[in-house]
Amino acid sequence: MIDWLDPNREFISHRLYRDTCTRSSGGHHHKDLTVTGRRLDRSVVIDDHPELYGKHRQNVIPVSSLHGDPRDVETLLKVQSFFELERSFKDMRYQSRKVWRYLNSLLFSPPRCLLPLSDQKTLFLDLDHTLIVSLEEPPTEKFAAGDQIMLRFMEETLYVIKRPGVEQLLRSAIASNYEIVIFTAGTKLYASPVIDWLDPNREFISHRLYRDACTITIDGKCLKDLSVTGRRLDRSVVIDDSPTVYGKHRENVIPVSPFHGDPGDVELLNILWFFEFEKQFKDLRLAVKNY
Template sequence: MVSRIVKRTPIKSIRDCRRVGSRAHSRTRRSPIKGCVPTSSAPASSSVLASINKSLRSCRRRIIKVFSKLARITTPKSSLRKKGFKILNKLPYEEATVAAPGSLASTCKFLAFEDVSALPPLDSPTRKTIFLDLDETLVHSKSDPPPENFDFIVRPMINGERLNFYVLKRPGVDRFLRAISQSFEVVIFTAGLKEYASLVLDRLDPTGAMISHRLYRDSCREMEGKFVKDLSGMGRDLRRVVLVDDNPNAYGFQPENAMPIAPFIDDLKDAELGKLAKFFEGCEEFDDMREAVRLYGLLEDEDHCKLVVQ
């Protein structure tokens, strides 16, 4: 309806001019404005142009509204409710690390692996950091029925259910934490749920004097159903970082920073933490902790070879 009005307005004015056949008609031919409006009447010409522009804008808005309604009508509401956003496939870490800067793959790496668990800055830039696993590294936990030996019980609420976990501390864990916390920043990095692990850590370090930070399962990267502990986004120089863990899958991203440890279950004669404490005592001489880890691994292999020969 609006488009017809816009079309008829100039036609009607031309017919009126032709009926008149006066000097006004001859003057309009010399006017730069179409539509038989005398050049001397500037206000009238401005009002005609304003009216035309207003009609065109109104027509455009109505056309946009019509097409918007058609788009909503043709799109089933049920599909919008049920399908939602499409879940993107995970980008493999190795593929992202070799991507060219500024490429789509490198952008995906940033979006997929942008760190949300970065630790607060260190008080001293020269201070080294030890990331410690919890289960089978510092303690061993078991649910009901209770085992023969345990040191304490924690009762977390998981999925709306109160569960009992009987926790056995690895021999020497208290002494080990006290020793390394004097020279290192100690961070517990566990794949366990926060509801459970936080209760265990409260018993290991009730005053918070030894453990600087705690990272739980939500800080791990899930790759092929396995929880991997990525140290690259923690805000720490990888030259000054060591991860102690009994699970090789945990340090798949930075194996050169990993200090493997035998898993602990219930061996009350276990002495792994004592050997580990001696290792960290000698780490002050190394600027790059990865070099210390490499040398420790070589020494372990030599000792193992000697035992085999004997």
């Protein structure tokens, strides 16, 4: 593949493959820049997985994952801007941070109004550790056949377990005249088949927002900005195990503890009464506050 990208070997000087990565105890691969023989203050990385670089994230200009969109010019624009601006800095790590903040504010925030207009109330649901958990090893606990599935993702096998109460939550939201939107920091390649499994007949989930709808910070974290979704904040509720990713919109979030595969988990079941409770409030943020 690299030969195809650079058939005349004009551009790429060296190639480092999987065998140069550090493998963690959990089987994940990490890219350690200290073993490359290159000065960190003279090194810049462009990668859609900045978390792989650990303590060297400050060297990384993160980009969203490419899924075949011919209109995707994010990496091109970032690289062009970087090479124009980095000359004034001796330490490229500092410049990569400055460029990323600048470009993120001007060019790479998600487009406003991500969803088609709707006058319904909106329930935003996170996916990983809120509705499901994905494990690299078969679960030790026993679950019903319909509550777990095995998926192939990239080169790995994942064992996906549905959190108890997911179907009841979806049905209760629909019965209370909510539209349901999955808002996940996962990529479409990973999350889409999981959502298809949760809602095979597309009865409940109206829309799906993936990682490319998130705002990526300098250290590679995904923030979920409700203001760009096209939904009224006073008509929106979020259920997520990471309320901090909503920033100034945390008042819309009903936090849940992360799901790790406990078949006795009752977090979602305990939320069901919210749909009756919130009817006394015009502003759903007040309902969440008093919940």
